[in-house]
Amino acid sequence: MDYAKNMMDKLSIEQAKIELLNTAYANDRTAIARLDPRTLFLWYAFFGIAPWFIHNTIILAGLLAFTVTTTIMTKVSRLILLILILGLLGQGGYLLIASLFFGGDLAVLQPLLLLTVKLAVISLASITVFCSMSPEKLSIGLLSIGVPGQVSFSISYGYRMLPVLLEEYNHVFMCYRLRGKAPEKKGLLYWRMAAYFVKLSVISFYPLLLSTAKRARTTVEALETKGSKNAFTNPAVKKLKLSSLRMGGQDYFFLAISFTFITALFLLGHYY
């Protein structure tokens, strides 16, 4: 019971909020975080797609080693890595057990391992790119590759509003708990309690829907007074927003190193 209580403390809403802000803002001082967003997108365009079409073990292993290195350089929080590893192992293991059940043998193991490596390369590449960018940088970067202004606005809006919304949801939920009556019998495996909490968590959205509707209206009216409807489509505004972006020496250096590494790897994989 003590253990459960400890877990509950760690899973509190406050803790979640702190963890989130850490993920967003904590690691923007690393070497990769200082790169231009366009460099990172270009890099990701290769590492996010290419592994699907490579079936060579040596090349895949090399790519995995490279993305592991970049991930270590970005100093991602351990929680995210743990979730990733568990997910990859879970999917691979599940498929392995199921295919053994259907009369396969251990020959399935090798291709499944390759598939897992591919997925790992892709996920690590996306962690490298997207966890190292701060939200401001990400939204400017997206704007620069032609994503509509509404999307980058939504990213900044999300980061600002999330703490407020989470707190409000927590309040409503607690109010329902105070006014309501928890089931007296816990039921087998606490199922009555679980059902009660699930029901509350769904019903809590009713007041929240109404209050968020009001808030959305206020936001849009505030945006209108600043002429945002025009700003989303005006090229001059976009130019002004993108003026902080600059490709520096470190960007070219990073791209050159990646390119050299990949070329060497492909040559190696081709001849062995």
Next chain:
Amino acid sequence: MQTVKERYTLTQSQKMMVFILSMSLYGLSNMITELVPSVYVGPVEFSIEYFAFIPLTLCILFHPLYAAIGASLGEVIFGELMLGQFGGFGELEKFISFSLAMYIAGIMVTDPKNRQQVGMAALSGVIIHQLISMMVDIGKVWIGVDDFETLPGLAESVVVVEGFAFFNDVLFSGILFALIPTLYFVPRLYGKIEPLLGMKPRTRENTHSTRGILRPKLVIAAVLLAFAAFGFEFLSETDLNIFEWEAPFAEQLETNLIWISIGVAAVLSLSILFAIISRNKKAKDRIAHE
């Protein structure tokens, strides 16, 4: 009569309101479902996959396109980006399939007061979304594993694992977190939430105006075609694997066929998206000119 109809079309800022509302609420719910742990009973997973009732309710009550796109973007921003789980290109597939499913559910309802219609729309929204994601998941293993067909057991196991997850999600998440809450929320919010955004509630008469712009028949037909392309491909492949297990495969031909069908499906779905977007733009321009 014409003037009355025009008054019901949404202005640009009203669309933005629907978009922001749907984005922030569905994003918040996503964050909550990510934090709630899942319970396994054997292979059956009792987890809260998503609170699909939020985008469903909003798509039924408001303009379906903006509510659907807002919800998908909210999921990407709150549920993935902020938790550090952003999957890059993988999110694109989720984005398209989820907004497509929610949009279709939204246009299925012509009268939000009709409970039967609302229930049907809620269930089919979830089924469409889960069906697309199941096919994509199977396709991933297909492309990712080199000699997929020659390995005994793998093909069946992928289909069984993914099919099982599909039924699990539809029966559990679909009924508990889409059907029942949507039936609870839509009648309660109808007529109450619209004035907060400065709009009139959707009725039988004014849904006509949005329908006229988007022509759901065309969209649905195109979507069905894309589905058929995916589905036939999928069926023919599994049949081959089950009945002619030892037959030597004309590998080159087969991989070519796979690529061709995937290409056709991709082209179809892209053209649908473009059609929707350009139609919308045209409609907007028309409104702006009038």
